[in-house]
Amino acid sequence: MTAPSPAQAQAQVASTVTTGVMVILTAKAGVTRDQVMAVMPDEIRQTVQLYLNGKIREWYSRSDGRGVVLLLDAKDASEAHAIMEGLPLSKLDLMDHEYIGVGPLLPLRLLVARP
Numbered sequence: 001m002t003a004p005s006p007a008q009a010q011a012q013v014a015s016t017v018t019t020g021v022m023v024i025l026t027a028k029a030g031v032t033r034d035q036v037m038a039v040m041p042d043e044i045r046q047t048v049q050l051y052l053n054g055k056i057r058e059w060y061s062r063s064d065g066r067g068v069v070l071l072l073d074a075k076d077a078s079e080a081h082a083i084m085e086g087l088p089l090s091k092l093d094l095m096d097h098e099y100i101g102v103g104p105l106l107p108l109r110l111l112v113a114r115p
Contacts, residue, residue, distance in 0.1 A: 021080035026067040
């Protein structure tokens with residue numbers, strides 16, 4: 001198997017493989033901490049189940065205290081959205097979600113390309 005040429009590697013940049021989706025959750029404007037906390041026991045149970053089922057790879061609290069960041073095992077944002085819409089905070093429309101597809105670090109292709 002030969003490594004791609006620099007031109008091939010750059011061409012592959014346009015066709016990036018999505019290997020996961022980062023989801024950034026923040027409380028919607030006007031939603032109180034009490035509203036969110038009332039749902040948290042059920043939200044946590046269901047989120048843990050998603051983790052145990054391999055749908056959530058990593059999860060973090062935002063350092064500003066305004067939400068969480070999840071890395072989902074999903075092929076695109078629509079699959080990630082389908083996963084998230086089943087959770088209680090989403091069902092109650094308490095959170096905003098930002099979906100960002102992620103994949104292998106593109107410059108690494110240049111390292112394996114042969115001149």
